[in-house]
Amino acid sequence: MKTLSVYSLLIMICLAGAQVSVTAQDLENIAKEKAVTISGGASARMMFYSASGIPQRRKPFSYVLTGSPVVSLYGITIPLYFVYSEQERSFRQPFNQFGMSPRYKWVTVHGGYRNINYSPYTLAGHTMLGGGVDLTPGIFRFGFMYGRLNRATAVDTTSGSFDAYQYNRRGYAAKIGVGKGSNFLDLIMIHAKDDSTSVGDVGTKVQRVSPAENVVFGLSGAYTFHNLFVEGDAGLSLYTNNIGSSIAFDSIPEILKNTLGKFININGSTEFYSAYSFAVGYRVKDLSLKVQYKRIDPDFKSMGSYFFNNDLENITISPSFSLLNRKIHIAGSLGLQRDNLQNQKESTSRRVIGSGNVSATITERLGVDLTYTNFTTRQKPGRVFVADTFLITQTTGNIGIMPRYMVAKENITHTVLLSWNYMNLVDLNSATASNNNLNSTNMFLNYQVILPQKNLTLFVNLNSAKLNSATTETGNKGVTLGGNKNMLDNKLTLGLSVSVMQSTTAGKSSLLLNDGLQCTYRVNTHHSFNTNMNYIGSYPGQSQPENPRFSEFRGEVAYMINF
Incomplete structure (x- = not known):
């Protein structure tokens, strides 16, 4: 194996281990820029470790090289990032990523590994290896991305099984809209499909994961008029869990099946989900009020996002205002939430969510923050009888007080911060209350003194925590x-x-x-x-x-x- 120079090694590391986000200045002024400039930083770290009385938690010696150089070519900035560690020697193929998104006027081009966000329920930050473009001529908005979302993995890393665990998944996303800034309306679509041949033949073994296909249609928008604003997002997801299923889907109208069938293979494993949220609010100088409604179907999913907190419906009101020339600021929220939207569970949970915060500046030196939260959950039986012992009915309250006092002088600064927090969980179910009630108290007192003329800072911290339960x-x-x-x-x-x-x-x-x-x-x-x-x-x-x-x-x- 030939020995590489230090500069060659750094260049290879930058190209092989970089996740890049590239932006560009206006190319019309390119002649005024320097040809090539390099900025940023790098570090080399050596770590030592030893332990006595317990097994070693890490290696006695390790090292890591990291860097974030920024290369500028005629004003086009290309930030890079690399990591090189001796621990990566055991990997045959380290996790290397490289991508860029140069921009010229209203044209942005994406290439390599990118995390694009079109809307919360469609393409929402999923890493894609591919290419795309965003166009914003005038008030119009266009976007398109195509690439690989998942890489085929024939081994389940948790069990070591050589069954199909994850297929090679490719997809595309498109967006068309109108508007700028906080006033816009976008129509979005994402389609992705697993390649059933990407992990080889599993023989007579039962496939633990079936190749799937998904298409999501989305709508996202916001509009502000003087002090009023509205915003919303919606998504309709068609998810075929097994594209090789021979079971037919007969309960969908033929005209709808023919229409949607142009985008996705529909069979007996196809499921339909919807998710949407809507908010309306009012803002002035020292006052704001927002009302939000959200509903996400059970098991709602999109191949353009990693995770959704689903099977929920909630409505929340959030006021905020200031008093006495902004010396007192008050904010809070109150919401109702429930699950079991399609009556599939044995019980339904209903929650009342309330929180409040008061921040007061009493004098130039003295201030205090007060917080309060209350979460109440009640479960009721559904179609199936459920014994009261298994139903959750509880409330959780939290109170926090944090006074602060600061004296700042030319030669010395004193700061005192006190925090007291109390949490109480009360089980309202008489069958289980004696075992589930608990409370905790946390306190800390911090004193800090700064002596600027001596370049010295000293501090002392006292802390205490206690948790009481039935046992x-x-x-x-x-x-x-x-x-x-x-x-x-x-x-x-x-x-x-x-x-x-x-x-x-x-x-x-x-x-x-x-x-x-x-x-x-x-x-x-x-x-x-x-x-x-x-x-x-x-x-x-x-x-x-x-x-x-x-x-x-x-x-x-x-x-x-x-x-």
């Missing part, structure tokens, strides 16, 4: 001391923190130490060195196999360059 009581309390100091004309920064915490579980106590030391030396604006050392020690009162006495040391040395 056990756990808690912890501790103190953290630390500070940082700048020296040598701010070229050298030293930081130290020492934390001691005592935890208690079911009457058994344990002591935890966490100490850290940081040192940063800036040679100049381009070069700097950084070291971090951290020690963790756990000392239970009674050492047991599930709770052993152990210690860990982690260290890191890094060199960073900005160019």
Whole structure:
């Protein structure tokens, strides 16, 4: 194997390990720009590790090279990113991505790995390897993308089975619309299909995952008129779970089947889903009010998105306003939510969601924040009888108070921050209340003093947490001391923190130490060195196999360059 120069290696890493987002300046002024410029940064890090009393959680030594260079060609900026680590040596094909989206006036071209977002229920940020274009001439909006959404995987990484786990999936998405900024209306479509031949022949084995096909039609828009605004998104998804199924779909009208059949193969495994959300609101200087409605069918999915929180319907009202020359700001929301939209579950859950926040500036030095949330869930039996013992009926309340006090002078600044939070879960089901009720209390007090003339910052933190349930009581309390100091004309920064915490579980106590030391030396604006050392020690009162006495040391040395 031939030895590569350092520059050649960096170039290969940039091209093989980069995820790129490219934008361009107006090419009409290209003659005024420099031919080639390079900026950005890179770092080299070495990590050290050792442990006693427990198995090693990582390698004793590792390293990683990272960088984010930005290459500019006649004003066209191309940001790059690379990562090279010794841990990747075990991979035959590391996860390499490269893509760009150069723009000229109202034309944007996409190539490589891209994450495009057309609307929440159609193409919503799914990574696609391919190409596309966005056109925005005047008030018109056009978009098109084509490429690979999933790469074929013949091995289930969780079980090691060589059955088909994920097929090669390709698709395209198109958008046509009108409008600019916050006033627009878009029609969107995405179609994707699995290649059933992309993972080879599984023989007589039953396929654990069937090749699927999906088409989604979407509508997205928003409009603002003076202080009023409306916005909405909708999606209709046709999802064929097995494109090889021989079962016919007979319950759909023939005219609709012939129309939709031009976009997707419809059979007995085809399912129809819908999802939509709509909001209307009003905004003025110190007042806003928004009402939103959302409904997502059970199992709604699109091959252009990774995940949907489905089978829900909710309506929410969210007011916000300020008083007394904006010294007091009040915001809140109140909503109703339910599931089991198609009566397929054994029970239906209904939730009341409420929250409120008050932020008050009492004086120039004193302020306070108050928060309150309440979540109530009630389940009722559906068509199938369900015993009361299995029905959830509970309410969760949360109250938080956070006063703050700050005194800022020329030679010293004092800051005091106190936080108190209480959570209470009450089971309203008489059959299970005695076992499920619980509450927790969390508090911390932080004091920080800054001495600008001495380039010194000191802090102390006191914290306490307690959780009470029907079966056990756990808690912890501790103190953290630390500070940082700048020296040598701010070229050298030293930081130290020492934390001691005592935890208690079911009457058994344990002591935890966490100490850290940081040192940063800036040679100049381009070069700097950084070291971090951290020690963790756990000392239970009674050492047991599930709770052993152990210690860990982690260290890191890094060199960073900005160019």
